[in-house]
Amino acid sequence: MNVIFLLAPFSVALGMLAVGAFFWTLRAGQYEDIKGAAERILIDDEDLDGPGDKQEP
Amino acid sequence: MALTFEAASQTDMSAFLRKADDGHARLDLLVTGARCAGCIAKIEREMGALPGVDSARLNLSTGRLSLGLENTGVDPGRIIAALGRLGYPATPYDPGAALVQRDREGRRLILALAVAGFGAMNAMMFSVPIWAGLFDQELGPATRSMMMWMSAAVGAPCAIFAGMTFFESAWRSLRAGRANMDVPISIGVILTLAISFSETILNGRDAYFDAAVSLLFLLLIGRWLDHVLRAKARSAAGDLLALQAPVACVIDNAGRERSIPLGDVQPGDILRVRPGDRIPVDATLEAGEALLDNSLLTGESAPERVGPGQMCRAGAVNTSGLLTLRASARSEDSTLAAIARLVDAGTQSRSRYVRLADRAAALYVPVVHAAALATFAGGWALGLDPREALIRAVAVLIVTCPCALGLAVPAVQVVASARLFKRGVLVKSGAALERLAEIDHVVFDKTGVLTEGRPALVGASPTIIALAAPLARASSHPMARAVARAAGEGPLATEVTEHPGLGVEGLIDGRRARLGRAAFVGVPTLRTGETELWFGFEGESKVRLQFSDVLRPDAGATIAALRARGMTVSILSGDQLGAVRGVAGAVGVSDWRAGLLPEEKSGAIDALAAQGRKVLMIGDGLNDAAALARAHAAIAPGTALAASQNAADLVLTGDALMAVVEAIDVARSARRRALENFSFAAVYNLVAAPAAMLGLVNPFVAALAMSGSSLVVTLNALRVRNRR
Numbered sequence: 001m002n003v004i005f006l007l008a009p010f011s012v013a014l015g016m017l018a019v020g021a022f023f024w025t026l027r028a029g030q031y032e033d034i035k036g037a038a039e040r041i042l043i044d045d046e047d048l049d050g051p052g053d054k055q056e057p
Numbered sequence: 058m059a060l061t062f063e064a065a066s067q068t069d070m071s072a073f074l075r076k077a078d079d080g081h082a083r084l085d086l087l088v089t090g091a092r093c094a095g096c097i098a099k100i101e102r103e104m105g106a107l108p109g110v111d112s113a114r115l116n117l118s119t120g121r122l123s124l125g126l127e128n129t130g131v132d133p134g135r136i137i138a139a140l141g142r143l144g145y146p147a148t149p150y151d152p153g154a155a156l157v158q159r160d161r162e163g164r165r166l167i168l169a170l171a172v173a174g175f176g177a178m179n180a181m182m183f184s185v186p187i188w189a190g191l192f193d194q195e196l197g198p199a200t201r202s203m204m205m206w207m208s209a210a211v212g213a214p215c216a217i218f219a220g221m222t223f224f225e226s227a228w229r230s231l232r233a234g235r236a237n238m239d240v241p242i243s244i245g246v247i248l249t250l251a252i253s254f255s256e257t258i259l260n261g262r263d264a265y266f267d268a269a270v271s272l273l274f275l276l277l278i279g280r281w282l283d284h285v286l287r288a289k290a291r292s293a294a295g296d297l298l299a300l301q302a303p304v305a306c307v308i309d310n311a312g313r314e315r316s317i318p319l320g321d322v323q324p325g326d327i328l329r330v331r332p333g334d335r336i337p338v339d340a341t342l343e344a345g346e347a348l349l350d351n352s353l354l355t356g357e358s359a360p361e362r363v364g365p366g367q368m369c370r371a372g373a374v375n376t377s378g379l380l381t382l383r384a385s386a387r388s389e390d391s392t393l394a395a396i397a398r399l400v401d402a403g404t405q406s407r408s409r410y411v412r413l414a415d416r417a418a419a420l421y422v423p424v425v426h427a428a429a430l431a432t433f434a435g436g437w438a439l440g441l442d443p444r445e446a447l448i449r450a451v452a453v454l455i456v457t458c459p460c461a462l463g464l465a466v467p468a469v470q471v472v473a474s475a476r477l478f479k480r481g482v483l484v485k486s487g488a489a490l491e492r493l494a495e496i497d498h499v500v501f502d503k504t505g506v507l508t509e510g511r512p513a514l515v516g517a518s519p520t521i522i523a524l525a526a527p528l529a530r531a532s533s534h535p536m537a538r539a540v541a542r543a544a545g546e547g548p549l550a551t552e553v554t555e556h557p558g559l560g561v562e563g564l565i566d567g568r569r570a571r572l573g574r575a576a577f578v579g580v581p582t583l584r585t586g587e588t589e590l591w592f593g594f595e596g597e598s599k600v601r602l603q604f605s606d607v608l609r610p611d612a613g614a615t616i617a618a619l620r621a622r623g624m625t626v627s628i629l630s631g632d633q634l635g636a637v638r639g640v641a642g643a644v645g646v647s648d649w650r651a652g653l654l655p656e657e658k659s660g661a662i663d664a665l666a667a668q669g670r671k672v673l674m675i676g677d678g679l680n681d682a683a684a685l686a687r688a689h690a691a692i693a694p695g696t697a698l699a700a701s702q703n704a705a706d707l708v709l710t711g712d713a714l715m716a717v718v719e720a721i722d723v724a725r726s727a728r729r730r731a732l733e734n735f736s737f738a739a740v741y742n743l744v745a746a747p748a749a750m751l752g753l754v755n756p757f758v759a760a761l762a763m764s765g766s767s768l769v770v771t772l773n774a775l776r777v778r779n780r781r
Contacts, residue, residue, distance in 0.1 A: 008207055012179050019175045026167065036117030042094035 074129050081111065082126040084133055086147040088140060091115060096145070103143055107136060122147065163288060166281050169219040173274040176215025180267040181760070183208035187264070188757040198260060205257040205264045212266030213250055219273045220246050222280065238418040238462060241426065242276060245454040252451045263448050268455050268759050275767045279464035282471045287486055289478075305337035306330070308381075322384050330380040336373045340382035341366055350374040359633075372679050376534060413491050413728070414466045417735055421459065425746070429453045432750045445752070452749040457742045458763045465734040465770035472775055473727035481711025482720045489706030492690040493721060494728035495671045499619050500662065500684070502676035503630035503640050506694060506714070507612045510677065512536050512604035514543045521600050524565075525592040528553070528572045532561040536590050536604050537572065560590070569595040606636075611715045613644045618718040624673075629658050631680045658684040675717060677701055692717055734770040741766050 025031070074082045091100060097115050104113035104124060112125035124136065133149060140147040183204045190196030220243065227239040246269050253264040307315050308327040322328070322338050330336055336349070348360040351373045360376050363369055369382060429450045436446030470487035477484055484490055501507050514522065526544030529537040531553040550563035550570070560573010571578045571593060578591035580599045593599030616626050628649035630637045637651035650661065662684045665672045674681065674688035677697035685691035685704040693705035702708050709716050745762055748754055754762070 008183070011182060012211060015175050015179045019171050022171050023168070026164075033116040033118045036097060036115065039094040039097060039117055043098045 074126070074131075074133060076129050080128055082129045082131065084124045084126060084131075084136065084149070086122045086124065086133075086137065086140070086149060088115065088120050088122045088145045088147045090145045091117060091120060099143060100140070100145060103139065104136065107139060110136070163284055166222065166277065166284055169222055170274070170277045170281055172215050173219035173270055173277050176212055176219065176270040177267060177274045180208045180212030180215070180270055183211070184264075184267040184756065184760070188755075188760075191262075191755050191757055202257070202260055205253075205266075208264060208266045209254060209257055212270050213254070216246060216250055216266070216269045216273060219270065219277060223273070223276070237415060238422075238459060241418070241422045242272075242459065242463070244426070246273060249451055249455060252447060256448070259444075261444075261448075263452075263756055265451065265455055265756055265759065268756060268763060271760065272455070272458055272460075272763060275458070275460050275764070276463040279460075279467040283467040283487060286467070286471050286474050286484070289474075322387065324384050324386060326384045328382045328384055330375045330382060334375055336369045336371050336375065336382065338371050338384050339386040340369050340371075340384045342369055343381040343383055345380070347380050348376045350376045359636075376536075412488050413731055414462045417462055418459070421462065425454065425457045425742075428457075428746050428750070436750075449750060449752050452752075452754045452759060453746055455759045456745040456749045456754055456762050458766060460738075460763070460767040460770060462735075462738070464767055465738075465774050466731050468771050468774035469727045469730045469734070473723045477707075477716075477720055477723050480716055480719055481709060481713070482716050483708040483710055484720075485706050485708070489690065490724045490727055492671075492706065493673065493724035496624065496673040496690055496721060498625045498627070498665060498670040499673045499675065499717075500665070500688070501616075501626065501628050501646075502674075502678060502681045503628055503632055503637055504606060505677040505696065506609075506675050507628070507640055507644060508606040508608055510606065510696065512539050513607040514539050515603050515605050515607070517543070517602050521592070521602070523547075525570075525572055525600075525602065527565045528561055528563050528570055528592070531555075531563060532572070534561070536602075537561065539604060540572075540590070540602065565594070571595070608640060608643055609712075609714050611713055615714045615718055616644050616646060618715070619721075622718070622721065624721075629653055629661055629684070631655075631658070631678070653680075655680040655683050659687045662687045673721075692720070730774055730776060734773055737770060737773070738766070 030037070074084055076082050088100065091097065097117060100115050100122065101113045104110055104122070109127045109131035110124055111127055113122065115122045122140075137147050137149070186196060186204050187201055187208070190201055223239045223242045223246070226237065227243040230237040230240060249265045249269045253266050253269070256262070256264050305317055305319055305322050305326075306329045307317050307322065308329060309315050314329060319337055327343070328337065328340055342363050342365050344365055346365070347363045347369065349363055349369060350360050351370070361373075368385070369380075371386075432453050433446045433450035436449055437443050441449075467487060470484075470490055473490055474484040474487075504510050522540060522544050525540055527548050527550040529540035529544065530547065531550050532538070532555055534555075550565050553561060553563035555561045556573070556577065559577040560571055562569070562571045562573075564570070572590060575581075575589075575591050578593050578599050580591050580593075580601075589604065590602045591599050592602060619626055626646050626648070628637065628641050628646050630640075630649070630651050631653050632651060634651045637649055641647070641649040653661070658681065662672055662674060666687075666689065671689040673690045673692065674685050675692045676682075676685055677694045678701065681693075682701045682704045685693060685701055690707075691705040692707045692709060693701045695702075695708055695710045697705070697708075707720055741762075745754070745766075749759075
């Protein structure tokens, strides 16, 4: 029974971790473009180095 | 001077560049037409390859392209032109301060929602052993006390944090001397927490920490849905308005064209207005002659001819050539702004509308609180222990959860708006849907609503259209565009010269031809018809092309459908008697008025309202804006001016007028669902409240009943989508 004193805080801590992780994703802007994120995985790798960083400045 | 579409793209748009501290610049564009991974890759690759562009990132959900530029010397016009060549029309977008404000509210709500979700689940984890104890499972008093304390340790802080939104709103409303729905919610939550603490300290049996947090969690979902609905509509409406970029083209001392924000235009500035553009501020014509389309201002469909030194009103569309004007008023003082102020006044009158959920709350709150009070007082008087009587009173408050009001109504409205959004109707708020459902009289504007609002060719033979088309394609004049539309794709005339206010001249297969006014083409006529063009090759006979503002194809069907739903229809127009009579006859409306001023229109709406009619106003012009704001509900087409779109509750993003009928149907269906949910909640409370009074409700039953009833009303709300 004493194990509950370990398990109960542990499970609460796990829950808080999940809330923290959710906030991290929110702050990191992962919900800004849900449709785009779903489509972007279809872009081939060689296409990926096109946007953002150019070959020559 | 020659004018082609290349020239039109040379507008200086550097007003939209935002400078960063390190010398770099950012540019936000609204891109239309991007739909898939291929579009993202193509746009980002091509934009990133442009000289001066550091980075490009397209947000597919919002259609916004964010560009990082090397310095402020990069011309946005060239980037927009490059996007246009790729097949994606783009407009500069100014991310306003309103977005920051909106984000803060949304962030706060989602923070509260996440904490409430965490608290509900974790407090319930400790509640499960306590519930087991209620059903004679082995649970010693010491263990139960410990579980209650742990439940309190998790649940109470979460409930207080997540409840702040409600507490603050309740406090604000109480100080204003009114009671909104947040008052009973706050009282219920605070009382529940207090009783649960005292029970925990006194080693009692009933602690409702999990119920308090779950209640907040469910209600916060409702708040969040309502917020998402408004935020999404606001950003979509903002996108529509961004398409009418609020800039003016000014000639500076060096004679160069510069784009400046509308608010920076000073009286005396020299403005340049391209064919098809709107006059940005009230101004006088410097030279030449102008033909102005005032249809959005006055509803009149025939263009107005303006001579040098005469007044051009803000909001009129230039249907002649390139104009040079001298600004005579600042943006705030222009005709446009004057009407916008009328709109503000009207919108305030509409904010007095009390939403369905609040009206239900006004009935629900006194009943529930009286029942709780009666339980306590009655129980005590009938010989119950005061502590037991108090617990029963709290149980009444908990099981009579206001979820049908707080969760189900927003859920219905979100589902309804999402469905309408797909059909090309933008709903600005949930309250707009509620008002739309009550409509019994529909008022149409004529120009731009029942009609297309742009000239269309009538009665010309295909041979003549095909002959004139090469010249028409080279011009940006609205009537020439109508000829080009009628002809479709094809060859372009060469050596094209556009003569402002007169017409266009060029070579078709080596032969010189002219398209324009009678005098310009060389037809001796005394008539000054503004709705006709003449076309002819040099030295040959000339032909006349007649234009008129044609009816929308579904105008008649829409009015018939509205009548079939028991609504009466009338037309209020600022146009001339003859034009209105023709349209009214064609769509079969006998109740019409013509030649109305903006004030007369809004006065007519007020008169209808005074007779007890719930009026829906559909209009696009500036002359409708005040009427739109005064009406019980208002719809504006996406082509409407900014002021009218702001004044309207719903904006049609598509071309079909039939969407109005659809919107009313969906709004009525949403209202039916909401009322069904209210009746379900009433029945549920009629069972749950007496049970709680009799002490039959323990924390387990309360948790089950609350989430069960919430689930039922939410599922019922989702049915809006599946029914036609």
